[in-house]
Amino acid sequence: MSVVQMVKIVGLGAVALTLSVEWLGWLFCRLWPRKISRGPLKEVFFFPTEVACTERLFTPNSPFPCPCPLPHNINTSFTRLLGHILSASSSLDLCVFAFTNLDLSRAVLALHTRGIPIRILTDMDYTLITGSQIGAIRRAGICVRCDSGAVHMHHKFAVVDGRRLITGSLNWTLTAIQSNKENILVTEEPDLVLPFITEFQRLWDVNDPARRHLLSIAEKPASLVL
Amino acid sequence: MSVVQMVKIVGLGAVALTLSVEWLGWLFCRLWPRKISRGPLKEVFFFPTEVACTERLFTPNSPFPCPCPLPHNINTSFTRLLGHILSASSSLDLCVFAFTNLDLSRAVLALHTRGIPIRILTDMDYTLITGSQIGAIRRAGICVRCDSGAVHMHHKFAVVDGRRLITGSLNWTLTAIQSNKENILVTEEPDLVLPFITEFQRLWDVNDPARRHLLSIAEKPASLVL
Numbered sequence: 001m002s003v004v005q006m007v008k009i010v011g012l013g014a015v016a017l018t019l020s021v022e023w024l025g026w027l028f029c030r031l032w033p034r035k036i037s038r039g040p041l042k043e044v045f046f047f048p049t050e051v052a053c054t055e056r057l058f059t060p061n062s063p064f065p066c067p068c069p070l071p072h073n074i075n076t077s078f079t080r081l082l083g084h085i086l087s088a089s090s091s092l093d094l095c096v097f098a099f100t101n102l103d104l105s106r107a108v109l110a111l112h113t114r115g116i117p118i119r120i121l122t123d124m125d126y127t128l129i130t131g132s133q134i135g136a137i138r139r140a141g142i143c144v145r146c147d148s149g150a151v152h153m154h155h156k157f158a159v160v161d162g163r164r165l166i167t168g169s170l171n172w173t174l175t176a177i178q179s180n181k182e183n184i185l186v187t188e189e190p191d192l193v194l195p196f197i198t199e200f201q202r203l204w205d206v207n208d209p210a211r212r213h214l215l216s217i218a219e220k221p222a223s224l225v226l
Numbered sequence: 227m228s229v230v231q232m233v234k235i236v237g238l239g240a241v242a243l244t245l246s247v248e249w250l251g252w253l254f255c256r257l258w259p260r261k262i263s264r265g266p267l268k269e270v271f272f273f274p275t276e277v278a279c280t281e282r283l284f285t286p287n288s289p290f291p292c293p294c295p296l297p298h299n300i301n302t303s304f305t306r307l308l309g310h311i312l313s314a315s316s317s318l319d320l321c322v323f324a325f326t327n328l329d330l331s332r333a334v335l336a337l338h339t340r341g342i343p344i345r346i347l348t349d350m351d352y353t354l355i356t357g358s359q360i361g362a363i364r365r366a367g368i369c370v371r372c373d374s375g376a377v378h379m380h381h382k383f384a385v386v387d388g389r390r391l392i393t394g395s396l397n398w399t400l401t402a403i404q405s406n407k408e409n410i411l412v413t414e415e416p417d418l419v420l421p422f423i424t425e426f427q428r429l430w431d432v433n434d435p436a437r438r439h440l441l442s443i444a445e446k447p448a449s450l451v452l
Contacts, residue, residue, distance in 0.1 A: 011234075011238045012237050012241075018241065018245060018248070044422065046421070046425050097395075149407075150405075151405035151406050152401075152405075152406045152407070153407045155395050155407055155408065155409055167395075169323075169381050169395065170380075175378075179376075179378075180378045180379070180380040181375075181377075181378070181379045181381055181429065183381055183393065185393065185411070191268040192411060192413065195270035195272070196270065199272050203407065
């Protein structure tokens with residue numbers, strides 16, 4: 001085979017390969033649009049949501065159906081939110097103003113039982129409201145830090161596995177989920193997730209009790225420190 | 227020129243063209259990553275924000291510098307939020323729980339003066355709080371509907387020009403902006419924006435006073451209607 005013939009064959013092979021890759025990509029996008037063309041996960045849920053049984057999310061392998069009278073096996077905004085929380089496999093960072101919801105508390109405790117590292121940042125004043133789950137979560141050994149400033153730590157976001165952001169207007173309370181008009185946005189878009197990860201770490205460090213203790217010592221008159 | 231030669235030339239031309247397009251695209255993404263590879267607008271702001279003068283945003287063409295003692299010409303989370311609101315050129319749909327901030331009220335009134343259609347949906351109870359701007363906005367002729375349910379209309383989102391979503395934990399109040407720990411997410415990602423547009427329209431229709439009036443008549447006993 002001459003050199004010229006080889007060049008021609010390689011050239012035509014390259015055409016065929018390049019065009020095939022382009023067309024196969026196009027075909028794949030047309031056939032499975034959610035898998036390829038839409039990019040990172042993006043979901044929006046609105047509340048209030050209808051009440052449904054969440055038992056299957058906590059015990060997916062149970063052979064017994066739940067006997068409760070609530071509707072079963074239906075997807076609601078809340079079951080989807082709960083599913084995202086329970087999907088955590090390496091970490092959960094939660095920054096929430098008010099936390100009284102029992103199902104979400106159970107989800108956090110279930111993750112803790114599985115050995116998944118959890119950090120919770122909340123508003124000091126709102127740990128004292130009726131039904132707050134922060135005490136139970138702390139007693140289970142989960143690390144909680146409180147923002148004790150004179151104003152509100154009003155965030156309502158969570159970062160699952162360092163890559164999935166859950167944010168919106170929804171506090172983790174029963175009223176928010178079953179009564180109020182609320183929204184939740186879930187995304188894995190790095191440009192949106194990374195600023196929340198950075199802000200969580202900043203607030204976590206600022207509210208480190210050891211750091212606060214050192215600062216309070218530094219602020220005391222020298223005579224008192226000595 | 228023979229047919230075989232023509233096929234070869236066309237084939238090699240196709241290789242050159244396809245590879246050039248691929249490589250030029252790659253090169254463009256490397257040189258100007260923000261312009262090409264990042265897709266729709268995505269921004270995140272955190273609060274509290276430092277206090278800065280916002281006069282320039284309202285009067286960009288004024289030849290006189292603002293004489294106020296606040297810092298000028300600096301970008302803060304609040305000036306960026308205000309900039310997004312003032313950028314509206316065709317519509318503003320706002321769904322907000324509490325609205326007392328004077329600068330944001332001024333921005334909404336400025337858009338109204340420019341003739342931009344504005345729809346505001348808010349919580350009935352929170353129109354009565356001290357400093358609520360809803361009264362002034364209504365008196366200016368802007369269309370406001372109130373959710374008067376027994377629970378809270380707790381959303382805090384806006385859609386600018388039907389394509390830019392502004393959402394988060396931040397109510398449109400001075401405390402939220404200058405004191406609380408809060409977040410705002412701005413995006414033009416259609417998968418995130420469209421559900422909010424649909425939900426706004428649903429809530430807008432549900433809270434139509436004419437519809438409520440008809441429903442209240444329908445609920446009365448027949449003898450009373452007659």
